[in-house]
Amino acid sequence: MKILVIEDETGLRDSIEAYFTGSDSICEVAADFSSALAKVSLYRYDCVILDLTLPQGNGLDIVRHLKENGRDDGVLIISAKNSLDDRLTGLDLGADDYLTKPFHLSELRSRVMAIVRRRAFNGSNNLKFNEIDIDLDAKAVKVNGTAVKFTRKEYSLLLYFIANKGKVVSKSAIAEHLWGDSIDIADNFDFIYSHIKNIRKKLVEAGAKDYIQAAYGMGYKFIVA
Amino acid sequence: MKLLTKYNRINVAVTVIIMLVTGIIYYYTISHILTNQIDKDLVLEENEVFSYVSKNHHLPDVYESNHQQIAFMKLGSGKVKRRFVDTVYHDLDEKDMEAGRALISSVNVSGQNYSILVTQSKVETEDLIQVVFLITIGVIVILLVVLLLLNRIILKSIWKPFYKVLSQLKGFSLADNASVNSTPSTIDEFTELDHAVTSMADRVKSDYQNLKVFTENASHELMTPISVINSKLDTLVQTDDFTDKQSKLLNDIYGTVTRLTRLNKSMLLLAKIENGLIQDIQQVNMREVLEDSIYQHEEMILQLGITLKTKLGNKLLNANRALMEILVNNLISNAIRHNYQAGSLSILLDAEKLSIINTGKHAFNFEQVLKRFQKSDGSEGIGLGLTLCKQICDKYGFKLQYQGDKDSHVFSVLF
Structure with missing residues (x-):
C-alpha cells in the first residue's frame, strides 16, 4: 500500500508518516503545494492524504488536478475547516472521504484502509x-x-x-x-x-x-x- | 409621562395662572376706575346742593331719578364726617336691591345742620365688569384649546424623527444583520442624535462582528496544535512498554485532549451558527435522528438501568442534519447524565414538538444554564451543551422550553 501525505504542519506530517510506515505500506510526504503537485504527477498512490490549507495553494486544486488527468488515486481530505462548503466541494470534486482535525491516527488509518479496500476489490468486497x-x-x-x-x-x-x-x-x-x-x-x-x-x-x-x-x-x- | 403631556401640563398651568392674575388685576382696575367715575358724579351732586343752599338758604327739593337718590336729615349738634360708602341702592321702579355707592356729607342751612346722603346705582358698572370678565375667561379657554391643538400637531411632527430613532433603537439586535438606518431631520439636535445612534450601532456591530470572527479564527487555529498533540500521543503509545504510572498519566492526557477538542469544536460551532455560516439545509427525518441518538446512548441507558419509553411520530424538518443531531444528542445526553440509577427517560416526538422527560438528581435554573459555561452542580459537561441547543433552536425558529422541579425535568422543542 502506497500513501502520500500532503500536510504542511511538520508535527502532524511526521506522526502520520510514522504511523503509516510499516511492513505492508510505504508512506511518502509533501510539505507544500508544488512538491505535492510534483509527486502526484510523477507517481501513483493508493491513497493521498490531503490537507486543504497549504502554503502556496489550495489542496482542492490537487484533487482537481488528479481528476482532470483521469487518475483514480484515493483521496482523503484532512482539514481544520469543517465548514460544509469545503466538505461538499472536496467530495464533489471526487475526494473519497473527509476527516476533520483533530483526529486520531487510528481513525485516519481506518478511513484510509476503507478507501484502499474500496478501490482494490472491485465487485466482491x-x-x-x-x-x-x-x-x-x-x-x-x-x-x-x-x-x-x-x-x-x-x-x-x-x-x-x-x-x-x-x-x-x-x-x-x-x-x-x-x-x-x-x-x-x-x-x-x-x-x-x-x-x-x-x-x-x-x-x-x-x-x-x-x-x-x-x-x-x-x-x-x-x-x- | 410623555413629553407632550408634561409640556402641555406646564403650558396650561402657566397660561391659566397668568390669565387669572391678569383677570384679577383687570377686574380691580376697571372697578376702581368706574367707582371713581361714580364718586365724581356724587361730588357733582353734592356741589349742586351746596350752591343751591348758599343761593336760596333752604334745602332743595328731593327729587328722584332712576340712577340717583338724595336724602337730607336733620342733625343735632354733631357733625357728620364726609365719606364715600358702598351701600345698597333701592330702585323705586323695579323694587330691586342693587349695589350702590353713596356720599355722606353735611350742609348748614340757616344754622341748622343737615346730613346729605347721595346714593347712585352701580348696576351698570357691575354689568360692565361682568362682560369684561366673561370675555377674559373666553379668551383663556380659546387660547388653551388652540395651544393644546397646536402643541399636539407641532410636537407630533417635530418629534417624529426622535420616535423613529427610538423605535430603531428598540428593535436593535446584535444578532441580526440589519443595521440602523439614518433618519434625516431638519432639527440639529435630532440630526446629532441620529448620527450618534447610527455610528454607535455600526461600531457595536463591527466590534461584535470582529469578536465573532476572532472566536471562529481562534478556535480554528487551535485545531492544528490540538491535532498535533493528538497525533503525537497516538504515536507515543505505539513506542514501548509503559509502567502503570506512565499509562495513567497518558490516559489523563488523552482525556484532557479529548475535552479540549470537544470544547473547541463546540465554540467553533457556536461561532459558526452565530455567523450564519451553516447553510446546507436538507430534509431531516427527526425520527431517524432520534433513533440514531438513542442507539448511540444505549450503553449508558443500560448501565444506569434507566427505563426508556419512546413514542416517536414522523416529523420532517428542513434543517441542517448535523445540527439536528447535535441538538438531539445534547438533550438526550443531558437527560441520561443527570439521571439516577433506575430512573426513567421518555422521548416523545410528534408534529408539533419533541419532548424529553427524565428523572433527575438536581433542580437547576434553566435561564442560568443557558448561558455559556454555566453548569449545574455536579455536571461533568463542558457547559456549552444547552447554549448550543438554544442557538440551534433560535436559528430555525424553534422554541426550547423547560419545565421541571427537583425530581423531574421536561425539555421540549416546539417546532
Missing part, C-alpha cells in the same frame, strides 16, 4: 484476515466459514481493529469512533470494555485466535500473529 472473513457489503463476519453474529458497534470496532492491526488503539480513539464526537461519554470507558469483551468472546468461541490484547490500560491492540 471481502476482507480476509487469517481465519476471519468479513463480507463488507453484507456486514457479515465468518470465522473458519462459520457465521458469527456481531452487533453494529462490535462489527464496526472489529473492522477498526483490523485496519489498525499491530497498533495500540487508545480508548479515546475507540470512543470517538463508536460514538462520534458529539456524544460525550464522559470518561466512562466501561462501555468499551464490555464491547471488546463481547468481540473477543465471540471470536474465540467461533475458533479464532484471541487477537485483541489490552495495552497497559491505555487501549487495545489487535496483534498480528
Whole structure:
C-alpha cells in the first residue's frame, strides 16, 4: 500500500508518516503545494492524504488536478475547516472521504484502509484476515466459514481493529469512533470494555485466535500473529 | 409621562395662572376706575346742593331719578364726617336691591345742620365688569384649546424623527444583520442624535462582528496544535512498554485532549451558527435522528438501568442534519447524565414538538444554564451543551422550553 501525505504542519506530517510506515505500506510526504503537485504527477498512490490549507495553494486544486488527468488515486481530505462548503466541494470534486482535525491516527488509518479496500476489490468486497472473513457489503463476519453474529458497534470496532492491526488503539480513539464526537461519554470507558469483551468472546468461541490484547490500560491492540 | 403631556401640563398651568392674575388685576382696575367715575358724579351732586343752599338758604327739593337718590336729615349738634360708602341702592321702579355707592356729607342751612346722603346705582358698572370678565375667561379657554391643538400637531411632527430613532433603537439586535438606518431631520439636535445612534450601532456591530470572527479564527487555529498533540500521543503509545504510572498519566492526557477538542469544536460551532455560516439545509427525518441518538446512548441507558419509553411520530424538518443531531444528542445526553440509577427517560416526538422527560438528581435554573459555561452542580459537561441547543433552536425558529422541579425535568422543542 502506497500513501502520500500532503500536510504542511511538520508535527502532524511526521506522526502520520510514522504511523503509516510499516511492513505492508510505504508512506511518502509533501510539505507544500508544488512538491505535492510534483509527486502526484510523477507517481501513483493508493491513497493521498490531503490537507486543504497549504502554503502556496489550495489542496482542492490537487484533487482537481488528479481528476482532470483521469487518475483514480484515493483521496482523503484532512482539514481544520469543517465548514460544509469545503466538505461538499472536496467530495464533489471526487475526494473519497473527509476527516476533520483533530483526529486520531487510528481513525485516519481506518478511513484510509476503507478507501484502499474500496478501490482494490472491485465487485466482491471481502476482507480476509487469517481465519476471519468479513463480507463488507453484507456486514457479515465468518470465522473458519462459520457465521458469527456481531452487533453494529462490535462489527464496526472489529473492522477498526483490523485496519489498525499491530497498533495500540487508545480508548479515546475507540470512543470517538463508536460514538462520534458529539456524544460525550464522559470518561466512562466501561462501555468499551464490555464491547471488546463481547468481540473477543465471540471470536474465540467461533475458533479464532484471541487477537485483541489490552495495552497497559491505555487501549487495545489487535496483534498480528 | 410623555413629553407632550408634561409640556402641555406646564403650558396650561402657566397660561391659566397668568390669565387669572391678569383677570384679577383687570377686574380691580376697571372697578376702581368706574367707582371713581361714580364718586365724581356724587361730588357733582353734592356741589349742586351746596350752591343751591348758599343761593336760596333752604334745602332743595328731593327729587328722584332712576340712577340717583338724595336724602337730607336733620342733625343735632354733631357733625357728620364726609365719606364715600358702598351701600345698597333701592330702585323705586323695579323694587330691586342693587349695589350702590353713596356720599355722606353735611350742609348748614340757616344754622341748622343737615346730613346729605347721595346714593347712585352701580348696576351698570357691575354689568360692565361682568362682560369684561366673561370675555377674559373666553379668551383663556380659546387660547388653551388652540395651544393644546397646536402643541399636539407641532410636537407630533417635530418629534417624529426622535420616535423613529427610538423605535430603531428598540428593535436593535446584535444578532441580526440589519443595521440602523439614518433618519434625516431638519432639527440639529435630532440630526446629532441620529448620527450618534447610527455610528454607535455600526461600531457595536463591527466590534461584535470582529469578536465573532476572532472566536471562529481562534478556535480554528487551535485545531492544528490540538491535532498535533493528538497525533503525537497516538504515536507515543505505539513506542514501548509503559509502567502503570506512565499509562495513567497518558490516559489523563488523552482525556484532557479529548475535552479540549470537544470544547473547541463546540465554540467553533457556536461561532459558526452565530455567523450564519451553516447553510446546507436538507430534509431531516427527526425520527431517524432520534433513533440514531438513542442507539448511540444505549450503553449508558443500560448501565444506569434507566427505563426508556419512546413514542416517536414522523416529523420532517428542513434543517441542517448535523445540527439536528447535535441538538438531539445534547438533550438526550443531558437527560441520561443527570439521571439516577433506575430512573426513567421518555422521548416523545410528534408534529408539533419533541419532548424529553427524565428523572433527575438536581433542580437547576434553566435561564442560568443557558448561558455559556454555566453548569449545574455536579455536571461533568463542558457547559456549552444547552447554549448550543438554544442557538440551534433560535436559528430555525424553534422554541426550547423547560419545565421541571427537583425530581423531574421536561425539555421540549416546539417546532
